[in-house]
Amino acid sequence: MAKLYSKRKLAQKKMLPKKETIRLILQYSCALNIVKIGNVNFDFIAN
């Protein structure tokens, strides 16, 4: 019986985002530069 219940994992593997998504987020983070001039924030995205 124990085997029957423990043979297959019913719980799914951890759900993870695609590697490309993570890479894109990190690239966005590296590229984004925010400069505050007076009261206004200016966003710059480096190519």
Added chain:
Amino acid sequence: MAKSQLPDAQLVDKYVAGDENALAILIDRHQSKIYGYIYSKVSDRDVTEDIFQETFFKVIHTLKSKKFYSEEGKFLSWVLRIASNLIIDKFRNDKKMPLKRDTEEFSIFSNIKDTSLDIEKTLIKSQVDIDLKKIIEKLPHDQKEVIMMRYYSDMSFKEIADFTGVSVNTTLGRMRYAITNLRKVIEKNKIYLPS
């Protein structure tokens, strides 16, 4: 202490100070919980990817603007709240503009029809219009006037009544007689007018 073992708050501080690697550690640490949370609400992998990405874009933007999040030391709950707001936005937008996806059982093209008339139907319609106008011409003047104003000039009964100088009831009566007479002529002459 190795950087990967630092608490969230310190990693956030490092990231704000310019350490990009700190963000990678934060994402790696919480990605499963955040992704799983979003998926549990939207039940769609592609949408989950989009919202996950959008969530971190907002996180990055907020941290780089040095705005800081209000719940200091509770990075995960802050990120989850951003994700939750984005999910609500997504549902709101979907309600306004529902998205139907093409699947094996459902094809979007089965719901799209070309409603414009084909050549045959256009010819039939123009012939019907000509026949109908010939019959209307044979009606008494007051009845013809009401039909022409109502169907060809798209005037309301009140406007027709004002224009012809009679009451609305008289106009309605004329319309009723006009329709009855049209039916009689069509039946008498066995004219076929497809709808």
